Amino acid sequence: MANRIQKITTNLWFDSQAEEAAKFYTSVFQNSRIHRITRYGQKRHEMKGISEGKVMIVEFELEGQKFVALNGGPKYTFTEAVSFIVQCETQEEIDYFWAKLSEGGDEKAQANGWLKDQFGVSWQVVPSTLNAMISDEDSTKSERVMKALLQMETKLDMDKLKKAYEGS
Incomplete structure (x- = not known):
């Protein structure tokens, strides 16, 4: 085959x-x-x-x-208009990918789980449950998660997002 x-x-x-x-x-x-x-x-x-x-x-x-x-030479460069999403199952995974991908990257481009690596490529390092939480039919839950997410200055904290989702 x-x-x-x-x-x-x-x-x-x-x-x-x-x-x-x-x-x-x-x-x-x-x-x-x-x-x-x-x-x-x-x-x-x-x-x-x-x-x-x-x-x-x-x-x-x-x-x-x-x-x-x-x-191909310097004619084109990367922008945040395209990014790669890394779905993570644990906080340890988020921490690992965040540390590796952000090393040598643009610290000013780090916010709410987004980062720009040393080559200028944009990445989103997120919990695998994030899409389900922010698209929940219960808008109160999804709004709490978005509010918590937007307050995270760099990498995402799964525990804080989960607590926001659960309302605790």
Whole structure:
């Protein structure tokens, strides 16, 4: 049986840090690996200003999700308009991913569970129960959770969110 091709793959455009970023991300997420590295060549994939042998594309996988990291130069940069959500089962998981992903990142871009990593990529590190809590049919519960969430200056506190949800 042939491997199933992932229909949609996220492409991340870096100036020149694609390999560094892929190595970093695969070190943070347990079930991850780099699949292939393609380099710029003199005749194939030639790009003005990029020397032969430099990394062009890194194909990698994080928790079953495939990504492509491209060294395309400084033309484009990341914004908060796109972010990756890390669903966490425990506070320990939130603490781990928050510490790893925020290391070397933009401290001014940390708020309410959002952070920007050292490469400028935005992440949301959240409890896996958050969507259910903020979309609860009981608007009193969901409003309490949103109020508690918006008061958290950096990473999220599962216990405080749960207490807000329960009204205690």
